[in-house]
Amino acid sequence: MPSRLTGQRGLGDSEIDVSDDGGLQDANAGVDKPPLLEARNIQKHFGRVVALRDGNFALRPNEVHAVVGDNGAGKSTLIKIISGVTHADEGELRINGGPVTITTPREARELGIETVYQDLALADHLDASANLFLGREELLGPPLSWFGFLDKKAMRLRTEEAMRRLKIGIQSVDQPVLSLSGGQRQAVAVARAIAWGRRIVIMDEPTAALGVRESSMVLELIKEVRSQGIAVIMVSHNLPEVFAVADRITVLRLGRTIVTLNTAETTLESVVGMMTGAVAAVA
């Protein structure tokens, strides 16, 4: 499996074009190439609750794309549909212009999409290393691999390496993540997504539990991931952070994606207005 964790260069798969579309007026129009990932007319109901009534979203290669909106606007739902955790009632997903169905998280992973969930999705009783490699463990060589023997040492070393890159101190990668602080746990989840994501890394509130120092670290990481040719979808309530790293912003309101803006061409105030409905969304 090509990835930074296994030491092979798995970055920038050939089909990913990292060229810039450059200076567009409308953030969605005029793209001559199909978007890396596109969600069209996504609808999702939970019983009588409409979580998403019209989700439209286009992710370009090599961009950081923020999804913002009030609580309950449908951000997590949109993300879970892309990462295969939930299924849309209506609508379609496309990757590089071709329709795809993502019915399980595994399928999303196989497409090179990694997610940091809002609830982190860590197995609390396992250590950082086990969590980083959960579902894709490294095994010892044959014949031991036939019995599923884990190469714990290799995984521990790679975890330490990944943690060093995050610059967040974890006394020992052997301790259960249960005993880590909120920031450290978040770091483990972020490290896992970054380590394995080949195409798209999705982060749902990646800095919500973090202190100032860790938050800026995660933001730096997001930029670094982008510089390696990987697109990032970032859900956040923290608009200053969004303006600090995002190239484009999609605003969700009451289950509708009302607009996508170039960060450079908008202001924090107008985004807040669109989130709350005080300002009409004009592209």
Added chain:
Amino acid sequence: MAKLEPPTTTDVVAAEDLPTSEETRRQRAFDLLWRSWLFFFLLALIAYFWLTTPPHTFLAGDNFKLIALNTSEVILLAIAETFIIVTAGIDLSIGGILLFAGVCGAKTMLSLSGTHDQVAMGLYPHATRAIAAGVIVCIAAGTMWGLVNGLLITLLRLPPFIVTLGTLGVTFGLSDLISGGTNFFAPVPPSFTNNVGNGKILGLFVPIWVAVVILVIAHVVFHHTRFGRYTAAVGSNEEAARRTGIAVNRHIVEVYTLGGFLAGIAAILDLAIYTNISSASHQTDNLNAIGAVVIGGTSLFGGVGTVLGSAVGAFIPTVTQNGLIIENVQPFWQEVLVGATIIFAVYLDQVRRRRTNR
């Protein structure tokens, strides 16, 4: 890292604070003490029986071998239950599975050994063939029930507690239907008892060897293989396991099937050691197996466990029973003690969890 004030009350530690080394040291010491209470408890139990029984009875070497022999079966059930409980499940039917497998195995051995009259007179003309078939039947029957439990839990999405309570009733009922509710008219072939139940390798009974070998394998599987890791991951956070692409349902089915398989092996040992089988002698198997696991330090809430701890825990009921028999006391006290100890052990686990979760 700056040294922090010792944590005062339940103050939430700020996200950027690493636990201080003092904190971890205290945590470690507490953990160690918590883990070893069982050893002290077992030692105290042994010391008690040593002091209250006539000399050279309880503490005699032969008696220890007998205790180990009786424990071999409990250890197998406890290993099965450990894997299951670590997935945050439970198998209340493990004793019923053993009974069902044993009854089917015994019935097979007796039917294939010779005619009813021959066997009743103590002749077993086709013993070897019958034993082989009986052993296979034990394993197949046990594995089958484990599979049934796993499928019901995952396919119907029912709580393990309910499913296995149901199969407990079903297996006990069916066993009594097959056996008539009492011992069979004849014991299993003597060659089986002599070679397996009373057979010795290097001075130790064969069942003890079976238990030790399976214990070692289970320990290695639990701590060093992907199977063991997925077992803990599923019990720790099922949804997280699913999102990382682990086939959670399939794994749960495998764990319960493994449990049934081990109960089938335990049934073979049971027939070999006790030569006959009836539901009356298997009423406390569940209590003993689950007791061994939680007393041994595996959390009923899933995610963490220890196979070796369960094996040590398996000695609590058997040592107690053995000592009480030597003392000529009603062995029912064993159930009282094991039951009370389970409650104590789960309480300790709760306390520990509250500490680690702050």
